Amino acid sequence: MNDYQYDNQTVKGFVVSSVFWGVVGIVIGLLISIQMWRPEFNFAPFFTFGRLRTVHTNSLAFGLGVGAIFGLSYYILMRLTKRPLLFPKLARIQLYLFNIGIAAAAVTLFMGMTQSLEYAELEWPLDIAIVILWVMFAVNVFGTIIKRKEEQMYISLWYIIATVIAVAVLYIINNLSIPVGPFKSYHLFAGVNSANVEWWYGHNAVGFVFTTPILAMFYYFLPKSTGIPIFSHRLSIISFWSLVFAYLWTGAHHLVYTPLPDWIQTLGIVFTIFLIAPSWGSVVNGYYTVGSDWDKMNTQYLTKFFIMGITFYGLQTVQGPTQGLRVVSQLIHYTDWVPGHVHMGTMGWVTMTTAASIYYVIPKIYHTEIYSIKVANIHFWLVLIGQLIFSITMWITGIQQGALWKAVNDDGSLKYSFVETLTKNYPFWQLRTVGGLIFTVGMLFFIYNIYMTIRRGSLAEAKA
Amino acid sequence: MAGGIYNKPIVFALTATVVILIGTAVTMFYPMLTPEMHPKLENLKPFTALQLAGRDIYQREGCVNCHTQTVRPLKSEVMRYGEYSKAGEFAYDRPFLWGSKRTGPDLARIGGKYPDAWHYKHFDKPQAMFAESNMPAYTFLKDEKLDPASIEAHMKGLSMPYTTEEMAALSGKTGMDALVAYMQVIGTAVKKAAAPAAAVASTVKEKHFENPLAGNPQAIAKGKDLYAKNCATCHGANAKGDIGPSLVDDEFFYEKGDLPDDDYFEVTNNGTSEGYTEDGRVGKGGMPGFKDSLSKDDIWSIVAYLRSIKGK
Ligand code: HEM
Ligand code: HEM
Numbered sequence: 001m002n003d004y005q006y007d008n009q010t011v012k013g014f015v016v017s018s019v020f021w022g023v024v025g026i027v028i029g030l031l032i033s034i035q036m037w038r039p040e041f042n043f044a045p046f047f048t049f050g051r052l053r054t055v056h057t058n059s060l061a062f063g064l065g066v067g068a069i070f071g072l073s074y075y076i077l078m079r080l081t082k083r084p085l086l087f088p089k090l091a092r093i094q095l096y097l098f099n100i101g102i103a104a105a106a107v108t109l110f111m112g113m114t115q116s117l118e119y120a121e122l123e124w125p126l127d128i129a130i131v132i133l134w135v136m137f138a139v140n141v142f143g144t145i146i147k148r149k150e151e152q153m154y155i156s157l158w159y160i161i162a163t164v165i166a167v168a169v170l171y172i173i174n175n176l177s178i179p180v181g182p183f184k185s186y187h188l189f190a191g192v193n194s195a196n197v198e199w200w201y202g203h204n205a206v207g208f209v210f211t212t213p214i215l216a217m218f219y220y221f222l223p224k225s226t227g228i229p230i231f232s233h234r235l236s237i238i239s240f241w242s243l244v245f246a247y248l249w250t251g252a253h254h255l256v257y258t259p260l261p262d263w264i265q266t267l268g269i270v271f272t273i274f275l276i277a278p279s280w281g282s283v284v285n286g287y288y289t290v291g292s293d294w295d296k297m298n299t300q301y302l303t304k305f306f307i308m309g310i311t312f313y314g315l316q317t318v319q320g321p322t323q324g325l326r327v328v329s330q331l332i333h334y335t336d337w338v339p340g341h342v343h344m345g346t347m348g349w350v351t352m353t354t355a356a357s358i359y360y361v362i363p364k365i366y367h368t369e370i371y372s373i374k375v376a377n378i379h380f381w382l383v384l385i386g387q388l389i390f391s392i393t394m395w396i397t398g399i400q401q402g403a404l405w406k407a408v409n410d411d412g413s414l415k416y417s418f419v420e421t422l423t424k425n426y427p428f429w430q431l432r433t434v435g436g437l438i439f440t441v442g443m444l445f446f447i448y449n450i451y452m453t454i455r456r457g458s459l460a461e462a463k464a
Numbered sequence: 465m466a467g468g469i470y471n472k473p474i475v476f477a478l479t480a481t482v483v484i485l486i487g488t489a490v491t492m493f494y495p496m497l498t499p500e501m502h503p504k505l506e507n508l509k510p511f512t513a514l515q516l517a518g519r520d521i522y523q524r525e526g527c528v529n530c531h532t533q534t535v536r537p538l539k540s541e542v543m544r545y546g547e548y549s550k551a552g553e554f555a556y557d558r559p560f561l562w563g564s565k566r567t568g569p570d571l572a573r574i575g576g577k578y579p580d581a582w583h584y585k586h587f588d589k590p591q592a593m594f595a596e597s598n599m600p601a602y603t604f605l606k607d608e609k610l611d612p613a614s615i616e617a618h619m620k621g622l623s624m625p626y627t628t629e630e631m632a633a634l635s636g637k638t639g640m641d642a643l644v645a646y647m648q649v650i651g652t653a654v655k656k657a658a659a660p661a662a663a664v665a666s667t668v669k670e671k672h673f674e675n676p677l678a679g680n681p682q683a684i685a686k687g688k689d690l691y692a693k694n695c696a697t698c699h700g701a702n703a704k705g706d707i708g709p710s711l712v713d714d715e716f717f718y719e720k721g722d723l724p725d726d727d728y729f730e731v732t733n734n735g736t737s738e739g740y741t742e743d744g745r746v747g748k749g750g751m752p753g754f755k756d757s758l759s760k761d762d763i764w765s766i767v768a769y770l771r772s773i774k775g776k
Contacts, residue, residue, distance in 0.1 A: 044600060153476065
């Protein structure tokens with residue numbers, strides 16, 4: 001029991017750190033959303049849009065995302081193996097190193113130290129630190145699973161194992177570089193090849209940071225919080241293997257109509273369309289699980305978080321394959337449509353599911369109840385509304401942009417100068433900031449709720 | 465069997481690894497071994513030290529977060545930006561900087577599009593040229609001194625050829641000099657497609673075209689508006705010259721004696737590069753062509769407007 005207590009504190013440490021970096025990232029998200037319609041909000045040299053956008057994506061993908069993945073995977077791992085972590089001290093060191101690493105990442109990105117590879121911007125010393133962190137994680141995951149006290153490995157463990165392996169392969173290969181200074185390096189790969197390696201990585205960063213570990217949470221916490229077992233084991237086997245197989249083929253859908261050889265693009269697009277099937281395998285599984293008792297949507301407050309999360313995952317995985325088609329890509333590629341897609345996934349699926357999992361975990365660690373279900377409900381509606389405003393405005397302006405770039409006069413000349421097409425985005429970008437603000441307020445309700453739950457829990461412990 | 469693998473974590477992990485590596489091998493490893501992933505245009509040159517320093521700054525400032533560097537082979541895109549991108553243009557690009565978002569315009573063909581002076585003015589304060597631009601100002605680059613030692617290390621790391629004079633010339637240069645040098649080389653390995661002229665440009669003309677809109681008050685009003693949007697950044701608000709020459713004096717291409725309306729039309733339509741000749745006069749280059757962004761009527765209207773203010 002004592003061992004669990006120690007490990008639980010590590011889990012809590014990761015969860016709190018993750019939320020902290022999430023707030024940093026979201027505040028910067030608000031700032032860059034303002035910079036896009038008010039350039040005076042650029043404060044050169046450290047706080048210009050070009051540098052801050054990278055801080056935004058990194059603190060959210062690696063701070064919020066990976067922090068939550070570490071913490072919640074450990075929580076799930078201990079429950080599903082029926083034992084504490086095999087190396088508790090190692091996990092604790094990993095927690096400290098994680099926070100130092102993310103802080104260093106933010107500082108170096110403010111300073112403009114970047115490899116200019118999306119989602120792999122961090123320079124080589126930090127890459128080494130991240131690989132070390134990941135090895136620590138892998139050692140604990142595999143060690144604990146091998147020494148498990150429960151014969152069968154549940155679905156969530158499959159997704160965690162796949163995440164550990166895939167991220168290691170992806171991260172190491174794409175970050176191979178030629179170091180030329182303490183914080184400067186050049187990609188080992190050049191030109192077209194550099195592009196192909198980067199998007200093989202980039203798409204799967206989405207696949208193995210924003211998808212598989214979140215599915216691990218979904219498959220574990222949905223049955224736990226509703227008390228209903230997952231609908232179909234067979235369906236989850238099929239969707240797991242086809243998902244991890246297909247994901248790695250699809251990076252080229254980010255490079256449609258670029259000089260990348262056509263056959264790689266076409267192959268990528270074919271697998272992109274196929275991805276609908278395994279993705280919806282999980283969506284269907286989620287719906288049918290709750291389907292046996294839809295009342296849970298009203299009676300158990302977490303159910304709607306998970307169902308809304310998997311709904312956005314479902315929409316995301318229909319929208320994504322559509323975007324990969326040549327006819328669609330030629331219109332929406334490079335436009336604001338894509339950030340619309342991105343934030344439906346990150347806000348609607350990733351953050352929603354992660355927050356719900358945290359709502360489940362924190363009271364369990366402290367042997368108490370959630371501070372307020374009412375606050376959780378307010379949180380739910382605010383982040384939902386904020387995200388919808390964000391995505392819908394970006395889809396509209398994205399299509400508009402794509403159409404204006406193409407528009408021609410009767411005599412065949414272009415109808416709009418670039419700046420004319422730019423200014424038409426401004427009203428939508430302003431609305432996006434409003435959506436972002438609403439989302440942020442929702443997240444503040446979440447943080448308040450978690451903070452009060454922890455406080456109540458520690459008070460109870462102190463008394464006992 | 466299916467039951468078995470879920471009780472055997474090591475077998476499970478190995479299977480998952482193999483499954484993940486299949487797509488990786490086909491779409492990523494295999495292509496890398498083929499020549500089609502390593503093409504190089506014949507006249508593509510490695511970066512000079514100054515250009516590489518500029519590229520480093522481009523990376524550092526995250527310009528790639530707003531600008532792409534690939535023109536797709538789509539009609540409207542080729543019209544807006546120029547010849548579509550070829551695989552062989554990027555052999556020295558580590559990493560590629562194609563980008564994924566066009567908050568600003570594509571820069572794949574920016575090299576030679578504008579004179580240097582345009583870029584200096586633009587980086588200093590984009591809003592002075594386009595009031596509604598959201599591009600950040602990079603004024604501080606004017607005061608940033610380059611560090612030849614680190615640039616040399618970068619050139620070495622990439623095995624780019626350089627001379628000692630070239631390195632020596634770096635001291636005294638600023639970050640802005642470097643960035644402009646980089647801008648001017650992007651996409652220049654591909655020859656600009658010659659503008660299919662609307663009216664035929666010839667060395668010396670026998671017959672001139674009349675401006676169909678000369679003196680038309682509506683056209684003049686429209687021309688004024690179009691001038692402010694498209695030309696004022698270079699020729700000045702009153703057309704008396706700035707980065708480009710005056711359009712209301714009695715000179716054309718640096719020689720006394722103005723030329724007729726259709727020569728104005730052609731220069732505006734085609735744009736100029738060094739050595740471009742118009743009616744026997746030779747230009748120095750730096751004037752962008754407007755054939756894809758302005759209709760014939762638009763250009764004639766601007767000319768009508770310029771004539772209406774000439775000498776005033
Ligand atoms: C208040 C909330 C947020 C605001 C205001 C915001 C704002 C922005 C803005 C303005 C951009 C740049 C878009 C562009 O370049 O056109 C962006 C990009 C991005 N954001 Fe957010 N964001 C928020 C929340 C999040 C969250 C919670 C995540 C992840 C968990 C996230 C992940 C990303 C990613 C991955 C990109 C890159 C998109 C791309 O490359 O297309 N954002 N965000
Ligand atoms: C079946 C699943 C999915 C497919 C096939 C898919 C497809 C795509 C495509 C084709 C693009 C490129 C759009 C363009 O630039 O033209 C894209 C961008 C993106 N997607 Fe998805 N998507 C899927 C699911 C997801 C999920 C679940 C997330 C989670 C957050 C996500 C996050 C992103 C991000 C962050 C980008 C922006 C990449 C960048 O340009 O920086 N996607 N997706």
